[in-house]
Amino acid sequence: MTADLPAAPEYAEPVVDWHRLDARMLVVRPLNELLGFVPVLVGLLVLGKGETWRALLSAGVIAAVVLLGLLRWVTTRYRITTEQVELRTGLFVRKRLAVPRDRVRTVDLTAKLGHRLFGLSAIRVGTGQRDQPGEEGLTLDAVSSAEAERLRVLLLALAAPERPGEPAAERPGLVLSTLDRKWLRYAPLTLSGLVAVGALAGLVTNYARELEVEVFGPLTDAAHWVVRQPLWLTLSLFAGGVLVIAGFGSVLVYVVQFWGYRLTREPDDTVRVRRGLLTTRSVSVAEQRLRGVEVVEPLLLRAGRGAHAKTVTTGLGRKGESNLLLPPAPVAEAHRVSAAVLRLDTSPTATPLRRHPAAALRRRLVRAIGPPLVLAGGAAWFAPAWAWQVALALTPLAVLLGWDRYRSLGHALTDRHLIARQGSVVRETVALQRTGIIGWRVSRSFFQRRSGLVTISATTAAGDGVYHVVDVAEADGLALADEAVPDLLRPFLEGGRPARAAGGSARAADRPDRV
Amino acid sequence: MDEVSTDQLRLRAPRHRVSRKSITLWTLHAVIGWAVLLAPQLAVLVFSRAPWQVGLAVATLVVGVAHALVMPRWRYRVHRWEATPEAVCTLAGWLNQEWRIAPVSRIQTVDTKRGPLQQLLGLSTVTVTTASAAGPVQIEGLDRDEAVRLADELTGTTQATPGDAT
Numbered sequence: 001m002t003a004d005l006p007a008a009p010e011y012a013e014p015v016v017d018w019h020r021l022d023a024r025m026l027v028v029r030p031l032n033e034l035l036g037f038v039p040v041l042v043g044l045l046v047l048g049k050g051e052t053w054r055a056l057l058s059a060g061v062i063a064a065v066v067l068l069g070l071l072r073w074v075t076t077r078y079r080i081t082t083e084q085v086e087l088r089t090g091l092f093v094r095k096r097l098a099v100p101r102d103r104v105r106t107v108d109l110t111a112k113l114g115h116r117l118f119g120l121s122a123i124r125v126g127t128g129q130r131d132q133p134g135e136e137g138l139t140l141d142a143v144s145s146a147e148a149e150r151l152r153v154l155l156l157a158l159a160a161p162e163r164p165g166e167p168a169a170e171r172p173g174l175v176l177s178t179l180d181r182k183w184l185r186y187a188p189l190t191l192s193g194l195v196a197v198g199a200l201a202g203l204v205t206n207y208a209r210e211l212e213v214e215v216f217g218p219l220t221d222a223a224h225w226v227v228r229q230p231l232w233l234t235l236s237l238f239a240g241g242v243l244v245i246a247g248f249g250s251v252l253v254y255v256v257q258f259w260g261y262r263l264t265r266e267p268d269d270t271v272r273v274r275r276g277l278l279t280t281r282s283v284s285v286a287e288q289r290l291r292g293v294e295v296v297e298p299l300l301l302r303a304g305r306g307a308h309a310k311t312v313t314t315g316l317g318r319k320g321e322s323n324l325l326l327p328p329a330p331v332a333e334a335h336r337v338s339a340a341v342l343r344l345d346t347s348p349t350a351t352p353l354r355r356h357p358a359a360a361l362r363r364r365l366v367r368a369i370g371p372p373l374v375l376a377g378g379a380a381w382f383a384p385a386w387a388w389q390v391a392l393a394l395t396p397l398a399v400l401l402g403w404d405r406y407r408s409l410g411h412a413l414t415d416r417h418l419i420a421r422q423g424s425v426v427r428e429t430v431a432l433q434r435t436g437i438i439g440w441r442v443s444r445s446f447f448q449r450r451s452g453l454v455t456i457s458a459t460t461a462a463g464d465g466v467y468h469v470v471d472v473a474e475a476d477g478l479a480l481a482d483e484a485v486p487d488l489l490r491p492f493l494e495g496g497r498p499a500r501a502a503g504g505s506a507r508a509a510d511r512p513d514r515v
Numbered sequence: 516m517d518e519v520s521t522d523q524l525r526l527r528a529p530r531h532r533v534s535r536k537s538i539t540l541w542t543l544h545a546v547i548g549w550a551v552l553l554a555p556q557l558a559v560l561v562f563s564r565a566p567w568q569v570g571l572a573v574a575t576l577v578v579g580v581a582h583a584l585v586m587p588r589w590r591y592r593v594h595r596w597e598a599t600p601e602a603v604c605t606l607a608g609w610l611n612q613e614w615r616i617a618p619v620s621r622i623q624t625v626d627t628k629r630g631p632l633q634q635l636l637g638l639s640t641v642t643v644t645t646a647s648a649a650g651p652v653q654i655e656g657l658d659r660d661e662a663v664r665l666a667d668e669l670t671g672t673t674q675a676t677p678g679d680a681t
Contacts (some may be wrong), residue, residue, distance in 0.1 A: 496525075
């Protein structure tokens with residue numbers, strides 16, 4: 001068919017070799033997958049009462065896993081040209097993935113236990129693309145740790161252009177924060193312990209059934225003994241037990257997740273978070289793509305004056321907390337880290353904030369009190385008397401919640417960032433880079449219009465995609481938006497004098513962060 | 516309570532209204548929605564006519580008719596759009612209203628779309644997306660020609676802007 005066409009001109013593509021993934025992956029992948037199966041396999045082999053078919057089944061499973069690993073290794077190749085990162089994979093369905101190098105925002109190195117035994121790392125390249133959900137960027141699982149480090153530097157080099165003068169590699173990295181053992185006391189204030197207890201209970205029951213082991217005998221006896229005691233003793237024993245286990249669990253989870261936590265600014269202008277006891281992770285974000293930070297204070301953690309911090313950036317998956325900047329730590333540390341990461345002297349997240357008008361308090365209270373009152377009304381109609389009494393007793397708590405939600409509301413503007421805070425159960429303070437704002441949404445519900453309030457939302461390509469300044473006085477909110485991004489809102493505004501916006505954020509009223 | 520004083524800073528309504536045929540479109544949408552809700556109730560009424568069943572059906576009918584009469588006209592008075600060389604701005608909603616403003620320099624895609632009912636009425640929706648997952652700006656209910664013209668215009672200005680819009 002192509003015979004009578006003129007010969008195509010020589011296409012001089014720079015010759016770049018295709019690389020295979022590291023051959024050690026042949027061992028590591030089955031190992032990693034088998035690590036999860038170990039208890040079951042042991043059970044099948046040891047406690048399987050010598051049935052042959054069970055042993056055969058286990059052997060079959062192992063063989064299949066090894067074979068799959070081999071297939072994947074044989075069919076996967078990658079190369080990095082001057083223009084893009086390319087990945088070819090698949091035997092029956094051939095897939096070819098190419099990511100332009102100037103779109104690389106983040107590089108995420110993950111090494112599970114198996115990887116670490118053999119000195120390997122999986123590498124995930126994050127781009128800013130959000131159009132294809134489920135496309136978690138491009139993953140190479142796995143290459144040797146040295147190769148991973150080489151790729152990390154290489155891929156982020158384009159994202160952060162070389163400064164003139166000295167070569168990047170010769171400037172030393174700067175440590176911004178490392179794990180302090182005292183932070184462990186914040187672990188019980190996260191709910192991860194309770195989650196861990198639940199997961200553990202699920203796992204134990206699951207395997208116990210699988211292995212036909214009677215672990216419940218003594219447990220059941222203990223439970224019976226507890227239940228026979230008076231009600232108050234039963235309740236306090238149960239609560240105490242859960243609390244103790246959850247406390248230990250949460251410390252354990254904290255250590256496993258955050259051991260070796262280290263936040264650095266690398267010589268190539270990337271911010272890098274390293275952490276993990278068993279599975280180690282290293283997430284690098286090109287500083288240019290950092291659009292801000294978020295300080296998060298869940299209620300319990302806030303009561304203990306703690307907080308954790310997240311980056312607001314493009315190109316990070318939502319999975320596995322890859323946007324973590326600081327594990328639960330003192331709130332002062334969270335503010336210090338956010339300032340350091342943003343290269344500022346004073347933390348934007350600790351800026352004194354402007355309170356929102358009293359109408360916002362009214363809205364918070366109505367919203368908080370409404371549900372228990374409606375519940376009480378409904379219960380009075382249908383349920384026994386204690387039900388509506390309980391619902392009514394919740395009302396003071398609801399008032400406190402509403403009051404706290406109002407106290408959390410606040411906004412401010414600094415030279416480079418828009419700061420917005422909201423929430424009570426999870427209080428979030430975001431500092432969003434003003435140049436990272438790519439649009440506004442100004443919404444007024446029926447009741448907001450009657451109270452002269454608006455909710456101003458800044459849309460951005462990073463993080464959650466949109467950050468809200470909730471229930472702000474209309475004129476103040478618009479002045480804020482107008483000042484934050486000059487000339488965007490201006491053509492659509494009327495009334496008011498542009499000058500009044502300037503002194504807006506000066507009148508500050510911040511309270512100490514205590515519940 | 517509405518306009519406090521002329522001195523207050525506020526957003527003005529964008530310049531252009533949407534097509535008048537949008538009222539018909541929104542009415543049709545409302546009628547179809549309420550019909551879906553009412554039809555099974557009427558079907559039940561054929562077999563049994565307990566007072567609460569009749570009451571519920573009548574209530575649905577009354578609310579539905581009121582909604583189908585009020586909502587489209589209210590919306591028509593609210594919905595507006597404007598495209599300047601720098602930005603696209605829309606105002607939409609009725610009980611809850613929302614302005615959306617996106618700078619032209621940050622636009623990533625411009626789509627025109629016509630649903631079956633819109634085709635019947637010769638209407639189009641222009642959707643302008645930015646790099647934010649939360650920021651599409653939709654202009655519903657434009658006349659077909661106007662939508663094509665607007666989309667071309669926006670595509671032209673977007674292509675002329677350098678950068679990757681994030």
